[in-house]
Amino acid sequence: MTAEQFIASKASEAVKALYGAEVAPDQMQVQVTRKEFEGDYTLVVFPLLRISHAAPDATGTAIGAWLKENCPEIEAFNSVKGFLNLSLSNLFWQECFAGIVSSKDYGQLPSTGKTVMVEFSSPNTNKPLHLGHVRNNLLGDSVSRLLAAAGNKVIKVTLVNDRGVHICKSMYAWQQCMNGATPESTGIKGDHLVGDCYVAYSKLEKEDPSVNEKVHEMLLKWEEGDPEVRKLWEMMNGWVFAGFDETYKALGISFDQVYYEHDTYLLGKSLVQKGLDMGVFVQDPDGSVWCDLTADGLDRKLLLRSDGTSVYMTQDLGTAEQRFTRNKLDSHIYVVGDEQNYHFQVLKLVLAKLGFPWADQIYHLSYGMVELPEGKMKSREGTVVDADDLIAQMKNEARSVSEESGKLADVPEEERDRLYSMIGLGALKYFILKVDPKKTMLFDPHESIDFNGNTGPFIQYTHARIRSILRKAAEQGLEVKPTGAELSPKEIRLVQILAAFPQKVSEAAAGLSPALIANWCYDLAKEFNQYYHDTQILREEDAAVRSQRLALLDLISKVLRTGMGLLGIDLPERM
Numbered sequence: 244m245t246a247e248q249f250i251a252s253k254a255s256e257a258v259k260a261l262y263g264a265e266v267a268p269d270q271m272q273v274q275v276t277r278k279e280f281e282g283d284y285t286l287v288v289f290p291l292l293r294i295s296h297a298a299p300d301a302t303g304t305a306i307g308a309w310l311k312e313n314c315p316e317i318e319a320f321n322s323v324k325g326f327l328n329l330s331l332s333n334l335f336w337q338e339c340f341a342g343i344v345s346s347k348d349y350g351q352l353p354s355t356g357k358t359v360m361v362e363f364s365s366p367n368t369n370k371p372l373h374l375g376h377v378r379n380n381l382l383g384d385s386v387s388r389l390l391a392a393a394g395n396k397v398i399k400v401t402l403v404n405d406r407g408v409h410i411c412k413s414m415y416a417w418q419q420c421m422n423g424a425t426p427e428s429t430g431i432k433g434d435h436l437v438g439d440c441y442v443a444y445s446k447l448e449k450e451d452p453s454v455n456e457k458v459h460e461m462l463l464k465w466e467e468g469d470p471e472v473r474k475l476w477e478m479m480n481g482w483v484f485a486g487f488d489e490t491y492k493a494l495g496i497s498f499d500q501v502y503y504e505h506d507t508y509l510l511g512k513s514l515v516q517k518g519l520d521m522g523v524f525v526q527d528p529d530g531s532v533w534c535d536l537t538a539d540g541l542d543r544k545l546l547l548r549s550d551g552t553s554v555y556m557t558q559d560l561g562t563a564e565q566r567f568t569r570n571k572l573d574s575h576i577y578v579v580g581d582e583q584n585y586h587f588q589v590l591k592l593v594l595a596k597l598g599f600p601w602a603d604q605i606y607h608l609s610y611g612m613v614e615l616p617e618g619k620m621k622s623r624e625g626t627v628v629d630a631d632d633l634i635a636q637m638k639n640e641a642r643s644v645s646e647e648s649g650k651l652a653d654v655p656e657e658e659r660d661r662l663y664s665m666i667g668l669g670a671l672k673y674f675i676l677k678v679d680p681k682k683t684m685l686f687d688p689h690e691s692i693d694f695n696g697n698t699g700p701f702i703q704y705t706h707a708r709i710r711s712i713l714r715k716a717a718e719q720g721l722e723v724k725p726t727g728a729e730l731s732p733k734e735i736r737l738v739q740i741l742a743a744f745p746q747k748v749s750e751a752a753a754g755l756s757p758a759l760i761a762n763w764c765y766d767l768a769k770e771f772n773q774y775y776h777d778t779q780i781l782r783e784e785d786a787a788v789r790s791q792r793l794a795l796l797d798l799i800s801k802v803l804r805t806g807m808g809l810l811g812i813d814l815p816e817r818m
Contacts, residue, residue, distance in 0.1 A: 244342075245742060245743075245745065245746060246283070246284055246331065246335075246339065246739075246742055247273040247274075247284060247746070248268065249316070249335070250271075250273045250284050250286060250329060251268040251269070251271035251273050251286075252268045253310055253313075253314050253316075253317070254266075254268070254271050254273070254286050254306060254310070255267065255268045255271060256313075257306045257309040257310055257313075258291060258294060258306070260309060260313075261295070261305055261306065261309055262294050262295055264294045266291070266294070270290070271286065272286070272287035272290060273285070273286055273287075274287070276328050276329075280321075280323060280326075280328050281319075281321060281328060281330065282319075282320070282321065282328030282329055282330050283329060283330055283331045283739070284328075284329050284331070285326050285327065285328050285329070286303075286306065286326070286327040286329065287325070287326060287327075288302050288303045288306070288322070288325045288326065288327055289325045291306075299322075299324060299325030300322050300323075300324065300325070302322075302325075303320075303322030303323075303325065303326070303327035304322045306327055307320030307321070307322055307327050307329065308320075310329065315332060315334055316331055316332050316334055316335035316338070317329055317330070317331065317332065317335075318330045318331060318332035318333075333729050333730055333735070336730050336734075336735045336738045336739070337725070337727055337728075337729075337730060339738055339742050340725055340730070340738045340741075340795070340798075341725040341727075343738075343741055343742065343798060343802075344724075344725055344794060344798055349744065349745070349801070349802060349805065350392060350744050350745055350748050350802065350805045350806070350809075351392055351394075352392060352393050352394040352745060352748060352749060353394050354394045354395075355393070355394040355395050357394075357395050357396065357573040357574070358395070358396045358397075358398065358570060358571060358572050358573050359390050359395045359396070359397050359398070359572065359573060359574050359575070359576065360397075360398045360399075360400055360566055360570060360572050360574075360575045360576070361383055361386060361387045361390070361397060361398070361399055361400070361575075361576045361578065362383075362400045362401065362402060362575070362576070362577050362578065363379055363380060363382065363383020363384070363386075363387075363399070363401060363577075363578035364376065364379060364380050364383060364401040364491075364496070364498075365379075365401050365402045365403065365404065365579070366401075366403060366404065366487065367404045367409050367410070368403060368404065368405045368409075368410050368434075368437065368479075368480050368483040368484075369409040369410050369412065369413045369437060369438070369440075369441045369483075370413075370434070370437065370438035370441050371432070371434035371435050371437075371438045371483075371486060371487075371490070371629050371630065371631065372434070372487065372490050372629070372630040372631075373628055373629055373630055374613050374615070374628040374630065374633055374686065375580070375612060375613055376630060377494070377613070377630050377633065377671070377675065378610060378613045378675050378684075379578055379579075379580070379610070380491075380494055380496050381494070381672050381675050381676055381757075381810075381811065382578050382608065382610055382675075382676070382680055382757065383399070383578040383608075384399070384494075384495070384496050384811050385676055385757035385760075385809060385810050385811055386576065386578065386608065386752075386755050386757065387399045388808070388809045388810075388811065389748065389751050389752040389755075389757060389760070389809055390576075390752050392748050392752065392809060393748060393749055393752035393753075395573075395752075398499050398500060398570060398572075399497070399498045399499045399500075400498055400499060400500040400501070400502060400566075401498050401501055401502070402502040402503075402504060402507065402562065403484075403487075403501065403502070403503050403504065404504045405480050405483075405503050405504050405505055406465065406476075406504050406505040406508060407462070407504070408458060408459070408462055409441070410476065410479070410480065411458045411459075411461045411462045411465065412440075412441060412444040412458050413437050413438075413440040413441045413444060413479065414440070414461060414472075414475050414476060414479055415444060415447075415454065415457060415458050415461060416440040416441065416443040416444035416447060417437075417440045417475075417479065418475075419443075419447065420440070420443045420447070421436075421439075421440060421443070424436065425482075426482055426485075426486075432486045432489065432631065433481070433482025433483055433484075433485050433486040434482065434483045434485075434486025434487055434490070435486065435629065435631070436482060437479050437482055437483050437486075438629075440479075444458075489631070490630050490631055490634075493631070493634050493668075494630070494634070494668070494811075495668075495811050496811075502562065504558070507558055507561065507562050507565075508553060508558050509553065509558075509561075510557075510558055510560075510561025510562055510564075510565060511546075511553060511556075511557035511558055511559070511560040511561030511562075511564075512547070512553060512557065512561070513561075514557075514560045514561060514564060514597060515532050515546050515547050515553075515557060515560075517597060518532075518534065518546070518593075518596070518597055519532065521597070521598070523596045523597065524546060527549075529549040530547075530549045530550075530551065531545060531547060531548055531549040532545075532546045532547040533545055533546060534546055534589075534593050534596065536589065536592060536593075539592055541585075541588070541589060541592070544556060544589050544593065546560075546593075555586070556586070556589065556590065556593070559586075559590050560590070560593060560594065560597075563575065563590070563594060563599075563605065564594075564599065567599070567601050567604075572601070572604070573604060574601075574604040574605070574606060575601075575604065575605050575606070576606045576607075576608055576755065577605070577606070577607050577608065578608045578610070579607060579608070579609065579610075580609070580610060580611075580612060581609040581610060581611055581612075581681070582612075583607070583609070584607065584609050587605070587607035587609075588607075590605065591603070591605050606755070608680060608755050609680075609681065610680040610681065611680070611681060611682050611683035611684060612683050612684075613675070613683075613684055613685075613686050614683065614684070614685050614686070615628065615685070615686060615687075616685065616687055633671070633688070634667070634668065634671070636688055637667030637668060637670060637671045637688060637691075637692070638663050638664050638667040638668075639663075639667075640667060640670070640688050640689060640691075640692045641662075641663045641664075641666040641667035641670065641692055641700070642659075642663045644689075644692045644693070644694070644700075645659075645662075645663065645666065648694060650694060650704065650818055651818060654817060654818065658817075662815055662818065665703070665813050665815055666692070666699075666700050666703060666815075666818075667692070668812075668813075669699035669700065669702075669703050669807075669812045669813065669814075670688075670691040670692045670698060670699045670700050671688075671691060671699075672699060672810055672811055672812050673691070673698060673699030673702070673761060673807075673810065673812060674686065674687075674690075674691035674698065674699065676757040676758060676761050676810050677697060677758055677761035677762055677765070678758060679756060679758050680755070680756060680757075680758070697762070697765045699807075699812060701765070701768060702764055702765060702768045702803065702807060702812075702814070703807075703812075703814050703815055703818065704818050705768040705771060705772060705803070706768075706800055706803050706804065706807075706814040706815070707814070707815050707816065707817050707818035708775070708818075709771070709796050709797075709799060709800040709803075710800055710816045710817065711817060712780055712781065712793075712796060713793065713796060713797055713800070715781060716781060716793050719781070721781070721789065721790070721793060722786070722790040722793075723790060723793040723794050723797055724790055724791075724794050725790075725791050725794050726787040726788075726790050726791045726794075727787075727791075728785070728787045728788045728790075728791045730791075731778070733770075733773070733774045733777065733778065734774070734792070734795060736770060736774075737767070737770055737771065737774060737795060737799065738795075740763075740766060740767050740770055741767070741798065741799070741802055743763070744763070744802055744805075744806065747759055747760060747763045748760070748809070751809075757809065757810055760806055760809050760810060761810055763806060764803060764806040764807055764810075767799065767802070767803060767806070768803065771796075771799055778792070780792050780793065780796065800814075
């Protein structure tokens with residue numbers, strides 16, 4: 244039971260005792276007390292005035308007095324203009340602390356019985372993953388973890404855009420410029436080699452715009468099943484898939500289901516016919532099919548071209564129906580950049596017009612672009628930051644900063660390389676995920692590695708410091724458990740932060756915002772460091788106090804691991 248739930252329950256008892264009225268605890272409005280007022284939590288009194296038939300302050304005072312008289316966990320109260328501010332006693336926080344320590348899977352919420360699909364990554368096969376993809380992947384992965392922690396069954400999927408003009412451009416350039424180069428013959432990672440082909444095509448196009456016609460011919464041959472074109476397509480896509488798998492593994496990303504556009508691009512055509520039969524779509528004289536959304540404040544949306552070929556919207560209609568039907572989904576989340584806001588607005592509206600009751604259960608997690616200090620990225624000019632290069636750069640940044648600061652001087656050399664990877668990747672993930680997804684962000688690799696401030700390495704170092712203290716305690720044979728010793732104000736503050744974790748998980752999952760968890764982890768780590776600076780731990784002479792403080796440290800480290808784990812970030816045992 245959270246502090247808010249406890250107060251709501253006791254307030255319900257108070258209202259029944261004072262006024263003879265039944266008010267369910269979940270109808271009570273309880274919130275954290277604002278900093279300018281004295282107290283821990285505040286009960287909003289206004290909804291109870293119809294029961295008390297008294298002024299707000301009088302009602303608050305009456306309920307506060309009853310709570311203080313009948314609940315040893317309520318230490319003090321004050322009533323201010325309809326807000327009853329309550330201070331919880333040391334006893335309450337001791338019980339809360341002991342309860343968290345004994346809790347299994349703390350932060351894992353009860354099952355909702357719901358199934359949620361999260362689609363993310365969804366790259367094109369004409370280039371390697373880049374920094375923009377990194378934000379997409381990290382968001383999708385973390386949101387999936389959050390939804391699972393909030394009690395949902397989560398299915399992680401990706402739709403690989405492995406057909407179309409983009410890959411044909413790389414295929415044409417490979418034929419014209421690459422002299423039969425392969426990943427094996429060049430030592431170049433497969434997705435990077437195909438990306439080089441895409442950049443080469445851009446140069447060919449500038450020199451001779453007519454190459455576009457040859458690429459279009461290649462696309463038509465692919466659609467007709469031409470054996471030579473299909474063989475080249477399979478070979479180059481195979482290189483890319485192998486490259487993607489390496490990058491995903493380095494980022495700690497995995498999927499439960501992988502869809503390929505060549506299997507799905509024809510899906511949705513039957514829905515177009517259904518829409519025509521229902522009268523919600525119209526067919527123009529040239530044979531093209533449209534959905535008129537002007538009455539909804541949008542425009543006419545093309546669903547089938549005049550030659551009968553489908554568009555992305557057609558495919559998305561079909562895959563949505565397939566996924567909801569096959570997986571019995573309660574909701575489907577698409578993690579896609581904000582440049583596609585209109586697309587998903589149309590998708591939901593068209594599905595609703597087709598009569599699908601789950602149309603409103605589609606959510607677009609729209610995120611802002613990632614920019615670098617030197618400006619925006621452009622893949623056609625080859626100026627993107629490849630994800631593989633970025634991961635390597637982050638590891639090097641971690642090595643450089645660690646050597647400069649001496650943070651890893653005491654770590655055995657054979658462990659350092661593993662720690663450089665853990666720190667670098669943790670810095671990358673944290674720096675991206677601590678920002679609200681909706682915001683465009685500026686990524687600075689060097690700033691993200693700082694061992695001070697709101698960074699991944701700061702939290703990793705905090706965790707390692709705690710584990711070091713606990714190892715020393717174990718070496719000395721010291722006991723680690725709650726003892727009921729009185730908690731200091733700083734310890735109460737730490738327990739308050741820890742107690743808020745399940746609610747924070749719930750809020751982050753509901754808002755699809757890993758940033759809430761990232762910044763909660765930082766607040767906990769920062770509060771611990773201030774506490775550690777001012778408090779004796781191993782040298783504390785009172786055995787009961789020392790044991791309880793060690794138990795508090797152990798709990799902080801465990802919950803930090805859980806919280807950062809929701810971001811896909813590992814915490815080291817030593818640094």
